[in-house]
Amino acid sequence: MNNFEFYNPTRIIFGKGTIAKLSKRVPRKARVMLVYGGGSIKENGIYDQVMDALKKHEVIEFGGVEANPDYATLMKAVKKVRKKKVDFLLAVGGGSVIDGTKFISMASPNEDIEPWDIIARKIAKDLKKVIPFGTVLTLPATGSEFNRNSVISRRETGEKLSFASDRVYPKFSILDPETTYSLPQDQIRNGLVDAFVHIMELYMTYPVDAIVQDRQAEALLMAIMEMAPAVLEMDPPNYDARANYMWVCSNALNHLIGAGVPQDWATHSIGHELTALYGLAHAETLAVVLPWLLWYKREQKRDKLLQYGYRVMDQKMQKYSERIDRTIEATAAFFQSLGMPTTLSSYGVDPDEAAEKVQARFEERDWSLGEHDDITGADAAAILRLSR
């Protein structure tokens, strides 16, 4: 096991009816800015629940944070925070709204720095001042409600970068499974795939004798497979299944199973390029890349593939090459069982063209990714060519 630090001070408030607890969790005399996305919360009753809980608070609104939150939008929020002397932020939404709020939290009080430097120059770790914030999660997937990470896009320059800091853990996150009832089925499917692949990025590398972390990761993978059919029930939605869905997404990326082990993240990096180039949803790119990346790196990931196959995918054949084949197939089959295609051509994308373009983008930035830092542009291209 590798040395590590683990720290996660976010208070999770979980369950039916918990939005009402905002009244006690948001400081009494705070000037609160409510940050949200496209406005669906005004249609599905979540906005009303939030405002009812905050009826004794002073609330300023900032809506319109888009998917892949844009720097320009967030800078408008930063200006509003400074002008209105906001001293508490409340993110109501999914990963994009929460990631955006983390940036607003850090950029607003540090008036003497260039805000983009927080991300581009990685100075987040040096900044002490933040505006505290809480979250009400409405779209489980990214785990942002329970971690210190944020991904921000800058459409102006085509950049998509991340930052992380202990200062941007939410003070609290309210997870009410009923907020998922109004989500369309494809967003729920995307959330399940996103969480599954988060776990795989932290698990499917090489063994470092981390028995605890391996078993914990396998537990979450098996939990997702066990819960998936009931999570996708729409009419009526199944409360306990939605609760498990919400909680597994949070646990996938709260830094616990990633502590003390190597991490991969190449599937995410290749996937981000596919989103940028072809507009595929994030989770769709993951489903398209992961199985073929496993296939391409099957020698280097052999020991973990065999373990994962045996324990998670119930592939127990003693002929190892066969077990690996069936394990990768079972992984793709699981995504397909959710209604998620696993090849580029199913999305109308030509694999050869995608391979060429992604290779160019990797090489432009001189990227080598994966747990061994050895997935170059040429490797990314080879993986995409497999995804026919």
Add this chain to the structure above:
Amino acid sequence: MNNFEFYNPTRIIFGKGTIAKLSKRVPRKARVMLVYGGGSIKENGIYDQVMDALKKHEVIEFGGVEANPDYATLMKAVKKVRKKKVDFLLAVGGGSVIDGTKFISMASPNEDIEPWDIIARKIAKDLKKVIPFGTVLTLPATGSEFNRNSVISRRETGEKLSFASDRVYPKFSILDPETTYSLPQDQIRNGLVDAFVHIMELYMTYPVDAIVQDRQAEALLMAIMEMAPAVLEMDPPNYDARANYMWVCSNALNHLIGAGVPQDWATHSIGHELTALYGLAHAETLAVVLPWLLWYKREQKRDKLLQYGYRVMDQKMQKYSERIDRTIEATAAFFQSLGMPTTLSSYGVDPDEAAEKVQARFEERDWSLGEHDDITGADAAAILRLSR
């Protein structure tokens, strides 16, 4: 799944050589009180590592905290903290030293209250003032380094009571697996059993559709069974096995797998009585009680016993009564495989006498325990009579 709150702000600093990080984690100008136990840290090099890291700090010592830390001892520490104006505590030891430090942390600055009321009158939740503290764990078992609980004994009156508060989470806990190298094998065995039974108290109740928590609990149980043989290697000790041992004990009782599910704790309560009456080690009492409690409550725990048998103990027979029999036997057999007897008579205790005495003590306090509040003195006696 039941509603829950989860909050755990302790920073875990894990791995070889991490005691040196104390120099940066203990506030520069603090007056530090080093709290420890019987003095073994002065023989095994841990004291030297701690003092070396704190060579620029002002350190006052308080040794002599005993197993099952005694209120009278801790009150001496409280007096010393007040007199010397200590403003940071550092617990170096196992669960008893850390539990004791939690009490010192809370009792010392609250001079206007009767200290015993923190425990006996459960006023811990109302107290805001504490002396902050960190820990260096040297004996993995109780999980106290990663939770908000403390158990204190008062030998003067024969009481053993617990308290809990968000204020007594350690600021940090340093977990260096090499600190376990000097432990005798029976203490390591006890730690493994203690962690296993902690998980069972949170898991082996009745289903509430908590797929995530169930899988996480099963993961930790399987991890303990997988690691145990290597953890018990003494000459030389196995670093990675000790790392897993340390980390699984912390994860067993950090409030995560117990969130949103019913809890039992009857095994612990019956076990505490056996320690008080006959001086058995805590883990020995758990190994003596758990298998027979499962047997006695096999109808009420049927669904979870079947699931645990299938997933953890690899008992897959379709005849359910047989699967439950074999599952309970396998649990006892696992404890025995560690060198831990699972019957009262193996410890020279007469089951009938123990049953009678424990029943009297339960009835004196009008106790009904377990996840259904239905384990009375008569039930505890019946369980102990099975443990022949």
